[in-house]
Amino acid sequence: MKRRAGALLSSIRIDKAADRRVSVQLYMGLRELLLSGALSPGDRLPATRTLASEIGVSRTTVIDAIDRLVSEGLLESRVGAGTYVSNVLAAQRNLSSTSPGSDRRVAKPRLSHAATHAVPAFAPRSRLPHKSAAFITALPALDAFPMAQWARLSARHWRKDRDHVTGYGEPYGLSRLRSAIARQLNASRGIKCDPEQIFIFNGAQHAFAMISSMLVNPGEPVWFENPGAIGARNAFIATGAALVPVDVDEEGICVEDGLAKAPYFRLAFVTPSHQQPLGHVMSLSRRLALLQAAKDADAMIVEDDYDGEFYYGDQPPPTLKSIDTQDRVIYVGTFSKSLFPSLRLGFVLSPSSLVGSFERMFSAWHSGVPTASQAIVADFMDEGMFATHIRTMRQIYRERHDTLLEAAKELEGAMKVQACRSGFHAVGFLANELSEQDIVKRAEAAGVITSGLGRYALAPLARQGIVLGFGSTSPDDIRKGVCTLRKILL
Template sequence: MVKRSGGALLLSLHIDRESGRLVTTQVFTAIREMILSGGLNAGERLPASRTLAKDLGISRTTVIEVFERLAAEGLIESRTGAGTFVSDALRENRPAAASPPTDAAQQPLSKPRLSRTIARASEMFNERLPHKPRAFTTAMPAFDAFPLALWSRQMSKHWRDQRNIVMGYSDPHGYGPLRRAVASHLRANRGIACEPEQIFIVGGAQQAFYLIGSLLLDLNDKVWFENPGAIGARNSLVACGANLIPMPVDDHGLMVEEGLRLAPDFRLAFVTPAHQQPLGSTMSLERRFALLKAADKAEALIIEDDYDGEFCYGGHPQPTLKSVDATGRVIYVGTFSKTLFPALRLGYFVSPPALVDVFNQVSNAFLQGVPSANQAVVASFMEEGHFAAHIRRMRKIYAERHQVLCDAAREHLSGLLEIVPTDTGLHTIGLLPDDLRENEAAAAAGQKGITVTPIERFSIAPTQRNGLVLGFSGIKPPDIVAGVTTLASALEGVHPNAGTGRVV
């Protein structure tokens, strides 16, 4: 380092004036890195603020602010009449820089030991599914049809609310008006008789699953889990130490008799009755009563994930499992990620009356709540009737997009992929011929910019199904048609009988 009487020469410090980062932040970060990496030694004198400002072509006020921030972190110290120096404390305590191995065969440092629960759970975690709004990404609402101008006005109104409401800690149980609005909506539209005190607002459905699992499960407790089933819920429950029992699913939903054979002593069951994730079937009323009876006998509880059940466009929807639960066994989980948009990170669950007190206690102890402003906007959106109008409009849009997918598939995918029609939700599945494997098909589609997900990805045990999951809700009809033709081209490229006269 070149020295001069004015202190260390810091002319190598580069300021990018085209960057969106503040100059103060750039200078602070650069000097901090020099100190921590050893570029500036303990005890070394820094230039005077006036000198450094002149060297860098910035204001002295900026340099003084940088020095104050560095001093607050204990990285520099001022000495009266002498100047500003790198802290002597770093002589002994500077973090050691990682050095590359000198020998190619040298072993890296061992990883920190994980808890047994997470070590086991991590073996079941998959990489996050892609969430780009393109054909045929799943779980994507129609961003193009969302009333953004209306939402912006509502947001602006609530940001003018009292500062302690907008900026302070929110109620860990949820914003009162939103809890009331959700309870009213569920009573009127989902047949669930509940009180606002039973509604708990959380940062998305996955947080609800983890909170419920943490409260109810001991390590290795048995959980009936649909196979194939919802990935997010699976990850949350295994992170709680659950022993997931893969439960086969048919056209009538989870096969209760098989569950009684495999694990009659289950502690919890996870189901998606309105629109099975990912197969799309609706649990029959007979199966719902059988599941409730089994849970009552085992003194178990049930998580009902109603992630997209609001979007039934094929006639009158089946009642929710919660609405026919007479014994208080069902914990109903809903989300605004699908009904509104994912960036809200807003979900809720309905506690059985017997668990309200303990959920209150846990929420008070561990949760800080989700931003009040977001909750307030959603509450107004519901109270003023915009939410119900939005749901009705989305049902029509999704029904149209589903039909476009089915029509395009009949024209372009016959013999390659058989689309299974659905009357609910944001996605459906397509079944592949036996001689075309789903992972190979998904990889070929991905190379052409098409997202389709193998059913196997949702499975915790092998199933007999060979197919792909296709989302249709988040893309416009012309893009659905274009996506189908591109998918057909991709599948033809890997189908062993392509070009030999496919027979439907």
């Protein structure tokens, strides 16, 4: 429908209470009309005054939106004649579907191996937590984070020289942060290393992906704990590794099971300080057996120490790296648990023999982690705030762990929650007649978020259970969550 003043565009709706600017809303509304075919090539738009009056916005707003569409080539401005729909759109529409009811042929792109083969094998990660609730896993006690100190350090960083804060950072990671991490590993985890062995990543999963692409050819076997860490599992699958599910018991990964399934493995992934998700600490005999198996197969070992700082037992669990005399262990750490997840900051302690390889990989295609994040964390560590924060968190997690165990006594007979020595999740093993999938669904419907052990498994497990995160949940909410589970289980 047309009139002398141009096409009627009163279908465009403007919400002046919305966060998006009015000029942007108008621009997007006009653009949608142009691309959808509501306006034909050659149609004239109303004068800017007329359009402003019809829609209820200022003429300046209309001119701004139209100028943007003219610059994109969707509209043509003709001096003395007005503004018209560009003829370029006619060719665009000929490439897409034409009349209603006609066959629409859309080009089907050829997907990569990862998209066609790896993606269906990924474990689901759709439930990454954003806010605390019982019993969300992988989320630390954000309510106890010293935000005021962090804000002060952040403001101080942004007041520094612009070349320092806005340019490209050091390719392997900020030198001050690499040094601070090396000192921290030596003091708290018993690992002696040089800052040059530390490489900074955009989180631990990024590190796993680079390690896999650097060391594992597609189809080569990688020992992987069953059950095991989902993020690492997906990273190795994405790069084409053939994951070998290796059983886990109270002493950690069962080396004999791994040798029976794949004696000539290329890589082994383990969480020895706090097995993910079962919570076991790998025994010394298993550690030595794993190191021997790696030597015999000429393989490397990836140690994921995702929450090793948060021990609250008598002694901190030792790292595998601290007893590695063969330089075969690649140690991976993260600040997602010790600080907060959105920081997206992790690191790798490389064996001396791989430092050159990491440097070449970083120089070739990894442009580094934002300097600001690294600088603030470095200051946080250098000024003693990190150590203070870790001590505080240990006490908080001990209290919440003990609260969960005490409250979970009400569930005995249906579920037994296992005590742990570190971290902020525990496993509740279910009675034989109960289904973990059913429990997870019913709990979620009641507002309690849990994860079934099967979600972490590459191969079927002998026992069923659910993983209960308590790090981000207050003691009162832990008790309320257990009450909800009691109604479901009993």
